[in-house]
Amino acid sequence: MNPSIDGDIAGGGLQSDELIMFSDGIQYDKAIFIGNELYADRRPACIIQPRSIAEIAAAIAMAKERSLDFSIKCGGHSYAGYCLNNGGVMLDLSLMQGFEIDEASMTVRADCGVRWLSLYEGLARVNPNYIVMGGICPDVGISGAVLGGGINLMSRTFGLAIDSLQAVSVMTADGELLELSGSDDLDEDMKDLWWAIRGGGGGNFGVVVSFTLQIFDVGPLVIGSLSWDDLETFENAVAVVNAGLSRDVAVDAVWTKAGPGAPTAGRMTVSHLGTVASCKSGLGDIFSERLAPTQYDLAARVFAEWDESNRIWDPFSHDTFFYHVGFIFGPRSITPDLVSIIRELMAAAPSRSTFHWNHVGAACSEVDPEATAYYWRAGEFVATAKIYWYDGSDTSTCMEWAQRVKDALTPFALEAKATYINYIENPFAGWQEAYYGRNYARLQRVKSRFDPGNFFRFPLGIEAQDATSHSAATGIDAT
Numbered sequence: 001m002n003p004s005i006d007g008d009i010a011g012g013g014l015q016s017d018e019l020i021m022f023s024d025g026i027q028y029d030k031a032i033f034i035g036n037e038l039y040a041d042r043r044p045a046c047i048i049q050p051r052s053i054a055e056i057a058a059a060i061a062m063a064k065e066r067s068l069d070f071s072i073k074c075g076g077h078s079y080a081g082y083c084l085n086n087g088g089v090m091l092d093l094s095l096m097q098g099f100e101i102d103e104a105s106m107t108v109r110a111d112c113g114v115r116w117l118s119l120y121e122g123l124a125r126v127n128p129n130y131i132v133m134g135g136i137c138p139d140v141g142i143s144g145a146v147l148g149g150g151i152n153l154m155s156r157t158f159g160l161a162i163d164s165l166q167a168v169s170v171m172t173a174d175g176e177l178l179e180l181s182g183s184d185d186l187d188e189d190m191k192d193l194w195w196a197i198r199g200g201g202g203g204n205f206g207v208v209v210s211f212t213l214q215i216f217d218v219g220p221l222v223i224g225s226l227s228w229d230d231l232e233t234f235e236n237a238v239a240v241v242n243a244g245l246s247r248d249v250a251v252d253a254v255w256t257k258a259g260p261g262a263p264t265a266g267r268m269t270v271s272h273l274g275t276v277a278s279c280k281s282g283l284g285d286i287f288s289e290r291l292a293p294t295q296y297d298l299a300a301r302v303f304a305e306w307d308e309s310n311r312i313w314d315p316f317s318h319d320t321f322f323y324h325v326g327f328i329f330g331p332r333s334i335t336p337d338l339v340s341i342i343r344e345l346m347a348a349a350p351s352r353s354t355f356h357w358n359h360v361g362a363a364c365s366e367v368d369p370e371a372t373a374y375y376w377r378a379g380e381f382v383a384t385a386k387i388y389w390y391d392g393s394d395t396s397t398c399m400e401w402a403q404r405v406k407d408a409l410t411p412f413a414l415e416a417k418a419t420y421i422n423y424i425e426n427p428f429a430g431w432q433e434a435y436y437g438r439n440y441a442r443l444q445r446v447k448s449r450f451d452p453g454n455f456f457r458f459p460l461g462i463e464a465q466d467a468t469s470h471s472a473a474t475g476i477d478a479t
């Protein structure tokens with residue numbers, strides 16, 4: 001235990017029995033579990049589970065006074081485990097689970113600990129046709145997902161989560177609670193913070209304590225998957241998606257391999273605002289005799305039904321190591337050359353692996369790259385290659401494969417560098433521009449204004465303007 005956390009925590013306004021856990025016991029292990037053994041050595045000295053804004057303020061004050069590392073955990077899905085820290089304080093938001101749906105304004109105000117699953121279920125109880133632009137995995141936390149941009153199956157029609165975010169409340173390192181929105185009444189600094197919150201990524205500027213999201217009344221959607229027994233036909237169908245689809249059709253594609261030596265299989269998840277017939281015609285040649293999927297289950301569904309079937313993706317059901325590398329590709333970038341490189345990389349994967357993209361573009365691309373902190377608006381395919389393994393002795397082989405994928409595919413990304421902050425990695429050279437493009441300098445100015453002491457820090461955290469880099473590491477590092 002870190003000696004500076006011992007003892008008089010109640011003096012900081014925190015009642016230790018109910019709120020604070022030290023590093024032993026099942027509750028502690030449950031709170032730090034993120035489903036990835038790669039980061040199992042990150043053990044905060046103390047976990048605080050606030051139930052109110054006042055308790056969040058007390059936790060910040062306590063960590064600041066003792067100069068302790070401080071991290072925030074909502075859904076715990078940070079791909080590189082940045083909700084954890086070693087020896088500091090972890091703010092675990094799992095007890096902040098309230099939300100209020102206001103049908104008059106078609107908004108929902110949700111506390112910072114909510115995960116998409118409970119929000120989708122709550123919306124469906126009011127009206128099964130209501131959705132927000134939330135993440136596709138039901139266990140992801142709203143906090144991390146929205147702060148990095150937020151991609152939904154319907155984002156080509158309705159934009160990213162940040163594009164329909166109405167307001168947030170943020171607690172700064174000074175314990176000040178700021179109410180931010182698109183209101184003209186905000187002063188310039190506050191407008192800058194509102195800009196930065198939308199795409200700057202979690203863990204940088206403060207604890208966002210609540211989010212107000214727009215609700216969309218979409219009616220039944222067509223959602224389902226298509227799969228092919230034969231990889232070549234799947235890859236020819238990928239060419240149809242690459243050539244461009246209308247904004248009311250989205251196709252997420254995934255190459256999967258079950259393990260070393262196993263064949264690579266291809267699958268797509270399709271979503272569409274309309275009927276099954278209009279969906280099939282929107283997919284053009286994909287349903288022609290030449291390209292037809294071996295199996296498909298396109299059907300009109302409410303979003304919550306799809307969400308129900310999607311729960312098998314839950315990474316918390318696996319006790320495994322995994323790592324990933326990410327890319328954002330522009331329209332028509334999934335060329336035959338790129339596809340053949342993906343095929344070779346998948347064939348060479350030493351363990352279970354996937355290459356997957358979320359289909360964006362359309363409404364997401366209609367926003368100016370500098371209008372919010374999410375810079376890569378020109379992107380059409382937000383991709384990630386993942387590798388999973390079960391034995392720590394395979395770590396270096398699997399991490400080497402991930403590095404090979406990164407080296408091979410980054411030249412095809414926007415400006416030969418773009419990647420998505422919500423698909424965050426271990427530190428690598430040039431990460432600032434890779435995640436934020438030309439918006440990084442403005443993000444640094446906002447950081448200097450609202451957190452000059454760098455209280456909210458982690459290896460890929462935005463650096464204040466005059467700070468020396470605290471993440472100069474290059475390449476992928478398993479530690």
Ligand SMILES: Cc1cc2nc3c(=O)[nH]c(=O)nc-3n(C[C@H](O)[C@H](O)[C@H](O)COP(=O)(O)OP(=O)(O)OC[C@H]3O[C@@H](n4cnc5c(N)ncnc54)[C@H](O)[C@@H]3O)c2cc1C
Nearest residue numbers: 074075076077078083136137141143144145151202203208
């Ligand atoms: C299986 C899976 C599926 C995914 N699907 C999608 C998808 O469909 N669309 C998409 O856009 N992304 C998706 N993601 C990426 C996901 O959005 C990011 O990993 C996101 O950061 C996770 O948020 P979290 O709250 O669950 O994670 P956490 O690890 O709890 O938090 C992520 C980061 O945000 C910080 N943070 C958490 N809460 C707050 C807060 N209240 N205030 C300030 N900072 C905070 C944390 O410190 C950490 O740095 C997926 C990830 C996984 C693992």
